[in-house]
Structure formats: structure tokens, C-alpha cells
Amino acid sequence: MQPLASTSAAGSEQFDTPSPIDVVAGPTSKGKKKERDEEDGDPEKPPVKKRNRKPVTCAQCRRRHLTRDAEAQELRLQLDRLEGLLGALSRHPIAAAVGLAASPTTPAGGPSTGMAEENAAEALGLLATNSSTAAAGPSSMSSVAHRAQVLANNPTVSHLVALLPPKKELETLVNRFLNSEHLYFPIVHVPKFQARLAAFNSSNATEAPLFLGLVFAMLAHELDWQATEPGATKKAALEKENAGKRFCEASLEALRMGSYLEQPTFDAVRALIVLHRHGEQNMDRRSTHFLSQAVQLGQMIGLNRDAAGVPGISIIELEERRRVWHMLLAADWLDCSGRPSAIATSQFDVKPFVDAYDADITSDGITPRPFPAFTPTLLLGIQGHLAAIAHNVSETAFVVKGAVPLTCKFVDDQNAALAGVKASLPGLQFDGDAVIPLDQANFASDRFRIQAHSAAMQLTIRLNRPFLARGFVDPRFAKYRHSCLLAAQELVGLYLGYDDGHPLARFAFLAYHCMNAMLVLAVDLYQDPQGLYAERNRRLIGQVSLRVQGKDKTPAMTEVLRIVFVLMGVIQSQPQHPSIPVLATSAPLAASTVLTRPLPAPLTNDPFASNRLDALISSSTVPDLAKTWSTLATSYKILYGAPDFEEWSELVKIGAGAKEMWSAGVGLVAA
Incomplete structure (x- = not known):
């Protein structure tokens, strides 16, 4: 114990000496005028001119302080915006005057009502907190304000990749989507897709924005489904619903960045089909347009033509194409929105798909199951x-x-x-x-x-x-x-x-x-x-x-x-x-x-x-x-x-x- 005591004593003497970076406590400044008066009243001491200089903090402390101030100011602005919008929706005379001050000529219940509702929902989404459920980890819904900011400020593919949850959580969410939907919605060949997802990372994601759009569409569908979990609180359901909306918009942004209209791919068609299904469940007016675009792109890449014997198209991809085409065909002809059908009976020659599980579809062939076996088809x-x-x-x-x-x-x-x-x-x-x-x-x-x-x-x-x-x-x-x-x-x-x-x-x-x-x-x-x-x-x-x-x-x-x-x-x-x-x-x-x-x-x-x-x-x-x-x-x-x-x-x-x-x-x- 002696060495420890001697070290402590030496340490106390050492710390009694002021450090060069310590701020030395000095007398409180009295102001220039008062100092001159006191100096003039004492003839024995020569006048000393002093500078009133504030203690200088280090750069790191200043940056930390400014960051805290900016975050607090941003949060106050968001809260003020939300209070004004909710006041406008509540029709309270005073609150409504504050909430609708930007458009005083708009009548109550007019176009501003819908806009205020959307803005209020947006503000709630920006202020949503994280949720740590077993199905969706906190990263999939965290930093909603950051996600909104990225999508609003001309994002790049790298920005969109940053919105993805961690790899393990991403795979969990996508696999949940496949497990619950694939038997009734065979949008992909599961083993092949899981292999692509395993190789998917932040470095190669920028090279495949259309595949990124497909992943975002699956995430949107899955989180929207989890928002309906029995026993979930309104707060948790709202958080997942907002996260699903963010992923839906991110999917559309990824498709746009990948030039899906100019250079359509199979991934773009599948992403649009998933978005159409997601929109149908939410009665989104855009769902019909997603379907129309999916049909058009599918015809542009030849999904309406039988690709058997075409070089470079494997058996697995051939069966994938057949399933997706018949999925498009059923959705287009069963659509009840009143739009004309985009597929004529004379414009496709695709053979029927094989009644089989994905495990039965290999690179060597397909093992069919007797109809009506309960397969994904x-x-x-x-x-x-x-x-x-x-x-x-x-x-x-x-x-x-x-x-x-x-x-x-x-x-x-x-x-x-x-x-x-x-x-x-x-x-x-x-x-x-x-x-x-x-x-x-x-x-x-x-x-x-x-x-x-x-x-x-x-x-x-x-x-x-x-x-x-x-x-x-x-x-x-x-x-x-x-x-x-x-x-x-x-x-x-x-x-x-x-x-x-x-x-x-x-x-x-x-x-x-x-x-x-x-x-x-x-x-x-x-x-x-x-x-x-x-x-x-x-x-x-x-x-x-x-x-x-x-x-x-x-x-x-x-x-x-x-x-x-x-x-x-x-x-x-x-x-x-x-x-x-x-x-x-x-x-x-x-x-x-x-x-x-x-x-x-x-x-x-x-x-x-x-x-x-x-x-x-x-x-x-x-x-x-x-x-x-x-x-x-x-x-x-x-x-x-x-x-x-x-x-x-x-x-x-x-x-x-x-x-x-x-x-x-x-x-x-x-x-």
C-alpha cells in the first residue's frame, strides 16, 4: 500500500500546480469606467490598463455546444410546426389562426385541410421515436427525421443505402416477408434471391439501384404488415407505418435513380409489383399506376414472350419470368379501377408455370407436383x-x-x-x-x-x-x-x-x-x-x-x-x-x-x-x-x-x- 500512498501524495502536489490548459480563476471584471475611477483615486499606484476578455473555450467544446443548440432549435421548430398543424386540424379559433397563418384566404374544410392532415402526419413521422420489437429492430425505424431529410434533399444512391437497417436486421425483415407472402405471392425464387441478398452490401449496392428498390419495397410491405400486429400500441403502430412509408418512397427513389423507365430490368418489374400490392392494402391511389408501369416494363423486357431456348436464360430464371408474367396478367385483368386492360390476349405466348416448390426448381430441371398441391403457384x-x-x-x-x-x-x-x-x-x-x-x-x-x-x-x-x-x-x-x-x-x-x-x-x-x-x-x-x-x-x-x-x-x-x-x-x-x-x-x-x-x-x-x-x-x-x-x-x-x-x-x-x-x-x- 506504500507505493500507492506515495503516488497519491506526489499526485496531489503535481495537481496543485496549474496546468497550462487550465483556466485560471481571476477577479471579476468591473468594467472599464469603474477601473479608471479606482485607479485615479490611488496616487501611489500607476494606472494599469486591463482588457475585458472572456475565457476562451477549446474548439471541441464549442462545436459540441453549437451542435446541441442546433438540435434543440430544430426540435423546437418541429414542435411548433406540429402544434400549429394540429391546432389547424382541431378548428380551435386561436390555434387555427396560427396553423393556417400561411394561407389566410383558404376556407375551412377546403384544400388546406388535406394538406394540413398530410403535414401533421409528416410532422408526427419526423418526431416518432424508436421501437425495439422482436420483429423489427430499432434500426429499421430509427432516425426518422434523418430519413426524411435524406429523401427531401436530392439523395444519391449512397444516401439511400444509408437508410437500410443493419445487415442482420435487413435479412430478418426480408425473410419474414418471404415466409409470410411467398406461398401466395411468388415474386422471386427464394434460394436465388437469398443468395443475392447475402452478397448485397453497401459497396455493391450503388451498382444495383433497381435491386435496392426491390429490397426497399419488401421492407415497406413487411413493416406495414407489422403495424397491424395485435396488441401493438398506437405509438408503435404509427412508427412502423411511418417507417413503411419511408421505405416505399425510398424504393421509388431508387427506381428513379436506376433509370427504370429508360433501362428496365426484371428487378424493376418485381419492385413495382410489390409496391402495387403494398398500395392495394393501403388503398393508395398510386397502386394502379404502379401496376400499369409494371405491365409496360414487363412487356419491354419480354416477359410476355416465351423465353424457352433463349441463350443465357437459365431454367430458374425462365420459371421466374413465367410466374411473374402470369402474376401481372392476373393483376391487370382483375383490376377494378376502371382503367383499360394493358394486356391483349394476342400479345403473349408464355407457357403456364410449373406447379412446384422453389426447392424443386434447380439449374438442371424442375420436378413438378401434382395439381392442386399447395405450392406457391x-x-x-x-x-x-x-x-x-x-x-x-x-x-x-x-x-x-x-x-x-x-x-x-x-x-x-x-x-x-x-x-x-x-x-x-x-x-x-x-x-x-x-x-x-x-x-x-x-x-x-x-x-x-x-x-x-x-x-x-x-x-x-x-x-x-x-x-x-x-x-x-x-x-x-x-x-x-x-x-x-x-x-x-x-x-x-x-x-x-x-x-x-x-x-x-x-x-x-x-x-x-x-x-x-x-x-x-x-x-x-x-x-x-x-x-x-x-x-x-x-x-x-x-x-x-x-x-x-x-x-x-x-x-x-x-x-x-x-x-x-x-x-x-x-x-x-x-x-x-x-x-x-x-x-x-x-x-x-x-x-x-x-x-x-x-x-x-x-x-x-x-x-x-x-x-x-x-x-x-x-x-x-x-x-x-x-x-x-x-x-x-x-x-x-x-x-x-x-x-x-x-x-x-x-x-x-x-x-x-x-x-x-x-x-x-x-x-x-x-x-
């Missing part, structure tokens, strides 16, 4: 059958200028084809109005059958929806009305069968189809409140309304419920309905009967819906009722359960108290 095969029917319907029933006459036989044949596809699927069992889920051990099979049945019933509604009101007025179309209502009731039953705690309830397609079915049931109940279907329609609407009561709802769900409540309110206030014309004959139409025109498109697919509705509102005695569909028709193009304009014009007469409706007939068959 099983759902894609079902979607292909439905897509062929959808293409026939679009090119014949809803065509702008038909090349062949539309007959009742065509509608009957398509309904029969849909019934055949539906009968080939695993059956649905109902307990009352709700479907009975399979046990958790059969989750994959349950998800497959629900997705397949939903797609079949969606197409059934799309084909028969124009006959919903016309089938009520004209008994000759009653069977088509029945098909439409039965499909809508089953879709609501699928939604009711999976409570909020079930894993399938996290999928957006259940709520999406339920919203469309609610529109169909509400319109039918509105026109026929005492009919054969009224009791069940009223019961199903009540069950869905009770389930979503008090829960967070998407804007689309909120708008659909508003329309339903408006129609239900008219039913209660109008006990007497207008009379409908009595037909000379109610005999069933012959199969060869030619319809006088193509079937009318719903308001959501009508490019002139806004003009037509504005004219109806100005001429109607119940303008509030007439404008019921205005927001839905202009903002939610992918909803397929809305009425067409002619149908809604007649239904408005119910609320107006008219004595009769459809006085000129339904107009689809010659008088």
Missing part, C-alpha cells in the same frame, strides 16, 4: 382462371365500343364459369351469418380459401352489380340481382367470421370486400326495405356497424359507413316508396336476347361521375341526398360496389318523394 393458378373470366367480362360486358353483341347467354355463361371455379375451392361453412374459420394449424389453407373465394365473389358482384336495382324493377333480371346479393352477403360473412384477434383479420382484403358488400346491401335495402332480402341485409349491416364502432377506421371505411347511414336514414323517414312500372310480360328472357347497350360502369369507374353528380345535385329537390356518392366516386376508384349514375338518379327519387321511378324502364332490352 396454387393461388396464382386460381387467380388465372378468374382473370380470364374477368377479361371476357371487361371486353364484352363493360366495353366502350363492343365488337360483338352482348347477350343474356354471355352473362349466364360467365356466372356459370364463376360458380364452377367457386365449387372447385375448399368449401365454406357458416354459423348463422358468419363463416367458421379453420383451426390455427391450417392457417395457410384457411388464408388460401378465403382469398380465392373473395376474388370469385368480387367478380360475381362486378358482373351482376348493374342488375341490382334493375332486377328489382324488372323481374326478368331478378336472377342476376340474386347472384349479386348472395355474393355480397357471403363477403360480409367472411369479415364477421374472423374477429379482431384472428391472424386473418389483419389482412386488408377482408375489410375491403366487406366495404363493397355493405354498399350493395345498403342500396338494395334502400330500394326494397320490406322485400325478401331486407331482413338479412339489415341484420348484416347492423353486425358490421356494431363491430367497427369505437375502433380506428380507415378513411374509406368511414366514408362507406357514412353512405350506409345516409341511406338507412332515408328508409326510416320515407315509409312510402314510389311505384315501379308494371311490365307487359315478366317471362324470363331468352338466352339469345341481345342487350341494347353494354352494362353501365359504377360511379367509381365513371370518368365523368363528378360532372354528372354536380348536374344531378343542382337539379334535385334533395341535393344533400344527391351528393351522397360524390366523395366516394372521386377519391376511391377501386371500390366496385357503388351504383352507376342512371341507377342512382332513379334511387334519388325515393328520397325526393316522387310518385314513380324507372318510368321509362331499365333500358337494357328493347321494349
Whole structure:
């Protein structure tokens, strides 16, 4: 212990001597004027001129201090911006004046409302804190402000690479995406893709920006999926949702940097397909444009041509190309946004894909599985059958200028084809109005059958929806009305069968189809409140309304419920309905009967819906009722359960108290 004591004593003497870098404490400056006065009062001491100089800190301390000040100032600015935006949204007089000071002439509820909502969401995203869940580590969502700054200030590929989470976490997120989606969405050959991902690093990422865009798209899809985890707090869900949005924008930025339009690649097509799927789940209006670009780029790189025997294309890549092309084909033909199909039947000769697992596809060959083995192509095969029917319907029933006459036989044949596809699927069992889920051990099979049945019933509604009101007025179309209502009731039953705690309830397609079915049931109940279907329609609407009561709802769900409540309110206030014309004959139409025109498109697919509705509102005695569909028709193009304009014009007469409706007939068959 002696050496330690002597060392301590020596150390104390050493530290008593001032260090050259220590700041020596001096007397406090009194100011120049006071010093001169004191010096003048003492004649024995000569005047000493002193400088009032502040102690100088080192450069490192100054930089640290400035950094802290800048961060604090930035945080204060963000908080002020968020408070102003939230105040503007709250409509508080004082807060709104602060939040909307930049645009004082904008009326309340006008265009600034949507902008303020987006800015408020942006500010919340910038101020989001980190989350450390098991599925997504903190790095995948950390430094959201930094990510926003990078994307806003002309980023380079190197900047985008810096947004990626650490390699281990990146691989975990991508593998989670593949494990959950690949069986129903075979976008890649998993072993080949995982090998590319393992070799992917910051040094070679700048050389493959389109592959980087594909990785970002997968991350966006996965984090958006994790935002719906049961039991997650609103804060954690918001953080993951914001992180997913950031990765989506980063994917688009990476595609742009890779010149995907000028030099398209297979990775660019796959990235756009993933973004389309991600946009569909969020009802993003850009999702249709992502699909259109993916189809166009796919045709430019020859995905629509059979590449068998082409030098340099391996068996694995050949099968990948076939799967992705048929995926594009199904998505394009099943699209409900109202845009014309971008793929004609004469423009591709791709052979069908092989029913196999990825492990069965090697560089030497493919080992096929007997159909219908539950492989990654099983759902894609079902979607292909439905897509062929959808293409026939679009090119014949809803065509702008038909090349062949539309007959009742065509509608009957398509309904029969849909019934055949539906009968080939695993059956649905109902307990009352709700479907009975399979046990958790059969989750994959349950998800497959629900997705397949939903797609079949969606197409059934799309084909028969124009006959919903016309089938009520004209008994000759009653069977088509029945098909439409039965499909809508089953879709609501699928939604009711999976409570909020079930894993399938996290999928957006259940709520999406339920919203469309609610529109169909509400319109039918509105026109026929005492009919054969009224009791069940009223019961199903009540069950869905009770389930979503008090829960967070998407804007689309909120708008659909508003329309339903408006129609239900008219039913209660109008006990007497207008009379409908009595037909000379109610005999069933012959199969060869030619319809006088193509079937009318719903308001959501009508490019002139806004003009037509504005004219109806100005001429109607119940303008509030007439404008019921205005927001839905202009903002939610992918909803397929809305009425067409002619149908809604007649239904408005119910609320107006008219004595009769459809006085000129339904107009689809010659008088």
C-alpha cells in the first residue's frame, strides 16, 4: 500500500500546480469606467490598463455546444410546426389562426385541410421515436427525421443505402416477408434471391439501384404488415407505418435513380409489383399506376414472350419470368379501377408455370407436383382462371365500343364459369351469418380459401352489380340481382367470421370486400326495405356497424359507413316508396336476347361521375341526398360496389318523394 500512498501524495502536489490548459480563476471584471475611477483615486499606484476578455473555450467544446443548440432549435421548430398543424386540424379559433397563418384566404374544410392532415402526419413521422420489437429492430425505424431529410434533399444512391437497417436486421425483415407472402405471392425464387441478398452490401449496392428498390419495397410491405400486429400500441403502430412509408418512397427513389423507365430490368418489374400490392392494402391511389408501369416494363423486357431456348436464360430464371408474367396478367385483368386492360390476349405466348416448390426448381430441371398441391403457384393458378373470366367480362360486358353483341347467354355463361371455379375451392361453412374459420394449424389453407373465394365473389358482384336495382324493377333480371346479393352477403360473412384477434383479420382484403358488400346491401335495402332480402341485409349491416364502432377506421371505411347511414336514414323517414312500372310480360328472357347497350360502369369507374353528380345535385329537390356518392366516386376508384349514375338518379327519387321511378324502364332490352 506504500507505493500507492506515495503516488497519491506526489499526485496531489503535481495537481496543485496549474496546468497550462487550465483556466485560471481571476477577479471579476468591473468594467472599464469603474477601473479608471479606482485607479485615479490611488496616487501611489500607476494606472494599469486591463482588457475585458472572456475565457476562451477549446474548439471541441464549442462545436459540441453549437451542435446541441442546433438540435434543440430544430426540435423546437418541429414542435411548433406540429402544434400549429394540429391546432389547424382541431378548428380551435386561436390555434387555427396560427396553423393556417400561411394561407389566410383558404376556407375551412377546403384544400388546406388535406394538406394540413398530410403535414401533421409528416410532422408526427419526423418526431416518432424508436421501437425495439422482436420483429423489427430499432434500426429499421430509427432516425426518422434523418430519413426524411435524406429523401427531401436530392439523395444519391449512397444516401439511400444509408437508410437500410443493419445487415442482420435487413435479412430478418426480408425473410419474414418471404415466409409470410411467398406461398401466395411468388415474386422471386427464394434460394436465388437469398443468395443475392447475402452478397448485397453497401459497396455493391450503388451498382444495383433497381435491386435496392426491390429490397426497399419488401421492407415497406413487411413493416406495414407489422403495424397491424395485435396488441401493438398506437405509438408503435404509427412508427412502423411511418417507417413503411419511408421505405416505399425510398424504393421509388431508387427506381428513379436506376433509370427504370429508360433501362428496365426484371428487378424493376418485381419492385413495382410489390409496391402495387403494398398500395392495394393501403388503398393508395398510386397502386394502379404502379401496376400499369409494371405491365409496360414487363412487356419491354419480354416477359410476355416465351423465353424457352433463349441463350443465357437459365431454367430458374425462365420459371421466374413465367410466374411473374402470369402474376401481372392476373393483376391487370382483375383490376377494378376502371382503367383499360394493358394486356391483349394476342400479345403473349408464355407457357403456364410449373406447379412446384422453389426447392424443386434447380439449374438442371424442375420436378413438378401434382395439381392442386399447395405450392406457391396454387393461388396464382386460381387467380388465372378468374382473370380470364374477368377479361371476357371487361371486353364484352363493360366495353366502350363492343365488337360483338352482348347477350343474356354471355352473362349466364360467365356466372356459370364463376360458380364452377367457386365449387372447385375448399368449401365454406357458416354459423348463422358468419363463416367458421379453420383451426390455427391450417392457417395457410384457411388464408388460401378465403382469398380465392373473395376474388370469385368480387367478380360475381362486378358482373351482376348493374342488375341490382334493375332486377328489382324488372323481374326478368331478378336472377342476376340474386347472384349479386348472395355474393355480397357471403363477403360480409367472411369479415364477421374472423374477429379482431384472428391472424386473418389483419389482412386488408377482408375489410375491403366487406366495404363493397355493405354498399350493395345498403342500396338494395334502400330500394326494397320490406322485400325478401331486407331482413338479412339489415341484420348484416347492423353486425358490421356494431363491430367497427369505437375502433380506428380507415378513411374509406368511414366514408362507406357514412353512405350506409345516409341511406338507412332515408328508409326510416320515407315509409312510402314510389311505384315501379308494371311490365307487359315478366317471362324470363331468352338466352339469345341481345342487350341494347353494354352494362353501365359504377360511379367509381365513371370518368365523368363528378360532372354528372354536380348536374344531378343542382337539379334535385334533395341535393344533400344527391351528393351522397360524390366523395366516394372521386377519391376511391377501386371500390366496385357503388351504383352507376342512371341507377342512382332513379334511387334519388325515393328520397325526393316522387310518385314513380324507372318510368321509362331499365333500358337494357328493347321494349
